Every structure is written in C-alpha cells, then in structure tokens.
Amino acid sequence: MNNAAVFTGELRSFLKFFLQELKPRGKWLTPFNVISIPTIILGLIILYFRFTEGLGSVTNLSQQFPFGFWIGFDVMTGVALAGGAYVICFVVYVMRLEKYHCIVKVTVLNGLLAYVFYSGALVLDLGRPWHIINPIIGNSFGYNSVLFLVSWHFLLYMIVLFVEFSPTIAEWAHWEKLRKFLTGLTLGAVIIGITLSILHQSGVGAMFLMAKPKIHPLWYSEYIPLLYFVSSIFAGLSMIIFEGSISHKVFSNLIGEKTHHSHDEIVLGLAKAAAITMFVYYFFLAFIFMHGDKWKFINTPWGYWYLVEVIGFVLIPCFMFAYAVRNRRLGVIRVAAAMAIFGVVLNRQNICLIAFNWYAENRYYPSWQEIVVTLMVVFVEIWVFRWIVTRMSVFSKE
C-alpha cells in the first residue's frame, strides 16, 4: 500500500514535469517551422484519406508496382542512412576509439528516430496495416521468409537502440538509480545491436533476390545483400558528417567547448573511414559487373544511368573524401557526404522503383500526396529530434 502510494506520487510528479517539458521553447516563427508546419498538417489530411479511402486514393501504387516512394525512400533509404548508429557504436565500444565517444548519444538518437519513423512508415504503406503485427505474434508468417527476419530485426533493433539511449532519458527524468542500471546494459545492447544491424541491413537487400526477373540486370545481383550492408556503412558515416555539421551550427549553444574543438578531427576521421568503405563498395560493384559480364548493357540509356550512379555518386565522392582528408578541407567533406547520401538514395530508388519493372510500358511515378507524406515523416522526425536535444543532455557538455 505504502509502495503503491510512493509509485503514484512519483508518477504524478513525472507527468507534471513531462507536461512542463512539452511546452515549446524558443522562437516560433523560424523558416523551418514556416515550411514544416503546413506540410505536416497537409500530410495528416492526406493520411486521413489514405486510411479511410485506401491506398489507391492517394498513391500511384498498383499490383504491378507494389513498392512505391514510401517503401523506397522511407524504409529502404531511411534504414541505410540510419546505419551510422551501429557503425559508431562499433567504433567506440568495440574498437575503443574514444575520440568518437562524444557523438555516440546523438548518433544513437538519430538511429532510433530514423527506425521509429521510417520503418514505422511501413504502417502507411501496407494495404492492411493491422497485419504488421503478424510476424511478431506468429500469425500466418513464413519462418524462412526474409521479411520475417527483417520485421523481427527492426523490432529488436528499435528496442536495443532505445536501451542504448535510455540512460539519457533516465538522467533527464532524474531517475538516478535507473540510469545507473540502464548504463550497465549499454555494452550488451551495443553488441546485440551491431549483430542485428549487419543482418537486417543485408536482409533488406535480400528481399530483392526474389525479384530477379523484375530488376534491370545492371542493378540485380546475387550479392545485393552484401552491397546493401557495405553501402549502409558509408551512408551512415556520411549522414553523421552531414547531420553533425548542421547540428554543430544550429545547436552550437548546447555543445561543450571541448567537443566544439574536436569536431574537425571527428569529421576528418569519419571521412577517412567513408573513403575506404566507398572504395571497397566500388570494387564490389566493378567486380560484380565484370563477373556478371554486363558489358552488353552499358551502351544503353540504362547503362548511362547506371554510370551516373556508380561514378558520379560513389567513385567521385570517394576521391573527394580522400582528397579532403589529406588536405583538411572540411567544406569538400560536407559536399562529398551530401553526394554520398544522394548516391545511396539513388541506388535504393533505382533498385526499388526506377529499374524495377524496367521493361514495363506503364511506369510508376509517385503522386504529390506520396511526396508530401514522406516530407511530413521527415519533418516530424526533425521536430522530435529538436525537442529531445533541447531538453536532454544529448550533446556532450565537455
């Protein structure tokens, strides 16, 4: 009885604190708010029609093109770009490179939000969204399906990322005992998280193995899982550089002086890793191209498009990273990171949409509603990220 009373009192005081924290801080009339608020409202209206009238009312999806912009951008690309979380955790907790410790929390938060929002966007894309729970509760699923592995991994990895980030939440809520307990779980969570990530990053690619006749031969290969995994490493690293550079300016008042000074060294280190990974990725692409004897496709419009992706957004950013690391050119690193991110987006769109059913006369183009809803998901994620970093100690105060 006494314990129950203490718990109720604790819960009440936390709810009061939480409601207090929900109140907005800072200026309302900012360029980001002016763009994002109408987009979010419009997106919610479109979602109302999507759930009441069905997918066909707002999307251009069909039986021939079941994977649209929502899957292609949110799930395929979002998950790859969230790869930075497992890469940084591996670097800090396994390789013990303490230099990067100050960016662990913010990277894990980015990963957590990306998974929650982008894989959560699957709910929008499923014709019968209430069936999303089927693989988890054991209702009508195939044990040997890749999607079974991917769905379980997404769920488990979201839990792992939450456990990794939970000490920061406990610290914010002033739960000191719980924070100590949760901090003790971090290393175990990191190891499970890395294992899960390697498997499901490649698992997302493995889903396309069954679509061999539908994907253009330049993009299809039996090594798609390996390519997806390797590209998720440099996609994650590029995303950390890109987001970190923006956060460094926007939230400069929240970042400690020591971290401010070490920012350049961290970016240079990440760029070096990105250059090497992109080189390995390019080697895999070239080797698969040669081994698959795909020369006959290269002198076609599809071949030129393939070269744009592979040379323009893999090889050139790779050299840009290497040049910039050698000459300490942070501006070039940021441009290379943006190009690498665009390259991964393009690769996923090519496999999922553009080169999918490439022979079909009727092509799929995303409707404006699909684009608005995707922007809405991105903006809501940024809003939640901003709310968390301005309230919890996410950035290193040192």
Next chain:
Amino acid sequence: MEYYSYVNIFETKGLAYILLICFLVLGILLIKYLSAPEKKDSSAAERKPRT
C-alpha cells in the same frame, strides 16, 4: 607445326582477376595516401593575424 590459340579473356573471367589485383594495389595506395601526415590547413594559415 604447333599453333597458338588465344583464349577469350571475357570467357575465362581473366578480366575479373586482373581487376582484383588492380584494386588490391589501388587499395594499398589509397590507405597509404590517407595515412600519410596531413598537409597543413592552408586556409587556417591565411586566417592567422599578422604580427
């Protein structure tokens, strides 16, 4: 009299092996390039106040 018959490098996948060796060499060069002492930041030097 014996005649030489040349094999098709595409059919034998010989090109793939040559590519593998090229990438191995280029990979070593890239790591050496990245591991070399960094050049001084020229823009930072320019920003230094004159005394």
